[in-house]
Amino acid sequence: MKGNILTIMKKELKRLLGDKRILINAVLLPGILIYVMYSFMGYALAGMFAPDAAPLQIAAVHMPTSVSQMFEAAALPYIDIDATDVAEIADIKSLIAAKEFELLIVFPADFDTMVDAFDIKSQTTTAPNIAVFYNSTDSDSERVYAQVAAMLDSYEATLANKFDVNGGDEVYNLASEKDRSGQVFSSLMPLLLTILLFSGCMAIAPESIAGEKERGTLSTLLVTPLRRSELALGKIFAITIVGTLSAISSTIGTILSLPQLTGGASDGLPLFYTMGDYLLLGIVVLSTVLLFVSLMSILSAFAESIKEAQTYMTPLMIVVMLAGVTGMFGGAAEQPLVYLIPVYNSVQCMNAVFSFEVVQLHVAITVVSNLVYCGALAFILTKMFNSERVMFSR
């Protein structure tokens, strides 16, 4: 039996890895594309928030001394405009609308006096109003507006300041650098990894089973003394190997691109993980790939063509993505029974590994249950290979 499984595996690997198109599409491209895509996203996001090379243009009317000091501290230069120069104020508004000027801020005359006179409890006078003109479709204008609004809000809060929260110089957040970095990885990686593992397997599983069925080459194998179980296991193992290679490629691409994607928040993070963490992650990933491949093999055997198989896999992908999203919120689940739920268990284990909270019992339950599910699915696949209704439905 072992010999025949190996023979089928060797043939499948020669077919999948020997074909340059499959090798490039299923193994090399995912890693490269992910690296390029995430890096590009990271740079694009960084560019969105980075200050423009051109100096910002801000104009102020009746700028009070109290606020001007805050502008200086925030390195926001501005030009004073005379309140009586109505034409210039109108010009500046037009320039803001044309995205050629960033901000116009108009204070009431004697702003500081009015603020001092205003009693928030009795409200006998009207609260002084500051008008801030900006253009929400101009990223620089929008950004400066947000900065100025926050600055003014903060100033407003200090006027009635009764107490401070964490106002001293101490470090109040007691989370370690390792924990904070782990939080970044554990919120992103389980979802990304799950999707990458699934898409890596999806690129090859339909080709190996539905493709052979469609081309009529599977029947050629079915008239040999090869047992259906040997055929099923040989295919599952071979696809798992290629799926794992695809996953490794995708993971390398993801890890390399994470510093760009997270704007440096995850710099140096992999150093925190030990070989034991990587080993546990590897075991979880491998059992997850096996599960995905087994599920996809069943769907592929049902389908009459590669296209049909891929159609069947779309709902499965949605389920996998939903399970992946659960890894983005909070820590890993604590009840051991939860780790019997396929896919969700893998996501929770990955979350635990990345957040340094892994419980080996949970990993053991996940891996063993995944292997049991794979065994059951391989049994079903064997039955399907034996079913003429499934194999020769045309």
Added chain:
Amino acid sequence: MKELLRVQNLCKTFTLSAKQQRLEKTNEKRKVAVDNLSFSAYDGEIFGLLGPNGAGKTTTLRILSTLIKPDSGDAFLDGKSVVREAEQVRTKIGFLTSELKLEDYFTPNYLFDFFSDLYHVDEQVRAQRKHSLFTRFGISRFAEVKIADLSTGMRQKVSLAIALVHDPEVIIFDEPTNGLDVITAKTVTDFLLELKQEGKTVIISTHIFSLVEKTCDRVAIIIDGKLVTCDALDKVKNGLSLEDRFFAIYEEVAGGVE
């Protein structure tokens, strides 16, 4: 002569899909493909299943090759049931049909070795057999060319060689010369006779009268899934050409040619 194949009351019915019903222009949801078929084939003979398209020839051969199971009845190959001992039957037969394809990506050389592995053929025996079959069919000159780049005739030769990797006792050919050019068709026909000389039992299905007359020792005529006659070729012909005799039988059974 030793009875090598015994087919006993074989029945097979297929459920027709809506698409198949439209194609067959019928409202019937089930189609009887093989109806209580019984015949025997003997050691060292070429046995022909003759009948029009849709008569049930291919279904019978698919049951004999263990690809599908009968609804009832059984067939025994050298005493082994195709239903209950399918794996053992598979080691004894070589099956060739246009339905079974070879993977385009691989070369004849690789595929011969791959199928030899599946049949657990000893390496030395494999090398000798490969040399012999590749030389016999002229495969050596394209042994390292991918199947995708071969002509239909070349592919058929490779399929023939691969069907014989394990030196089977019984060789089952479904329409062995269909779609082949005259040269390749003659190569296949000559090879069938060679196999007979080597003492192999060959079962072929065809609707080509000349092929049956040239190669078969005994013949069974199947019409609408039922066995109409089964006997030595000369007895079936009954003094007529096979073609004339077939149409006489067909007229009698099915009411003539439309």
